[in-house]
Amino acid sequence: MIxxxxxxxxxxxxxxxxxxxxxxxxQKTVAEQTKAATFVGLTKEKEAGKTVYELETKLNxxxxxxxxxxxxxxxxxxxxxKLFDAPAPVQAAVQKQAGKLIKFESLTEGTKVTYxxxxxxxxxxxxxxxxSADGSVIK
Numbered sequence: 728m729i730x731x732x733x734x735x736x737x738x739x740x741x742x743x744x745x746x747x748x749x750x751x752x753x754q755k756t757v758a759e760q761t762k763a764a765t766f767v768g769l770t771k772e773k774e775a776g777k778t779v780y781e782l783e784t785k786l787n788x789x790x791x792x793x794x795x796x797x798x799x800x801x802x803x804x805x806x807x808x809k810l811f812d813a814p815a816p817v818q819a820a821v822q823k824q825a826g827k828l829i830k831f832e833s834l835t836e837g838t839k840v841t842y843x844x845x846x847x848x849x850x851x852x853x854x855x856x857x858x859s860a861d862g863s864v865i866k
Contacts, residue, residue, distance in 0.1 A: 741772035744780070752799025753780050760784065760793055760801075790832075804835040816862030817842050824856060825849075841865060 746757055746769055757769065757780075764784035771780050779802065780795045789807040796802055810818055810831050821828065826848040834841045842858045857865040 741770045741781070744769050744771045749780055750797050750799070753795050753797065756793075756795050756799040756801065757782055764791055802836065804833075806833050806835070807831065808833050813842055814860050814862070817858050817860065820858050820862035820864065821846075821856070826854075829853060 746754055749757070749769065749771070757766070760782060761784060764786040767783035767785055767790075769780060769782055771778060773779075774794075778797050780797075782793045782795055784791045784793070786806075790805075791807065792805045793801055794803040794805075808831060810821060810828060813821070813831070813833070821831070821842075821844045824844065824846050826846040828844060829847050830843075830845040832843045834843060840860055842860075844856045844858070845853055846856065847853045859865055
């Protein structure tokens with residue numbers, strides 16, 4: 728199955744892939760990252776002209792997705808967390824948003840950690856907000 732998304736003028740195509748069909752370094756990273764987590768799926772996609780693999784897992788009932796380069800290095804970890812696990816300034820910034828918190832995630836790219844909150848307003852419209860560790864909104 729191939730999913731194609733058009734984002735602006737960027738065309739993204741992702742396809743499911745069997746672990747055994749991925750490069751050996753990716754297979755090794757998948758094995759390491761699923762020791763304590765439940766394997767959900769693996770997809771392959773092109774980003775900025777490079778092939779990357781997205782590993783979908785569940786850890787303690789929460790989603791945890793990793794973007795893995797062909798050499799096995801982890802480019803990004805997107806992890807659903809509880810709001811109280813975020814730094815206090817982020818908690819305060821999220822609580823200032825009007826509406827119900829639907830999903831909250833930390834995004835780790837190298838040593839940089841940011842947070843995303845999906846919030847539903849009273850009209851049932853959803854919006855996504857991104858915060859830095861100090862609680863400031865990232866546009």
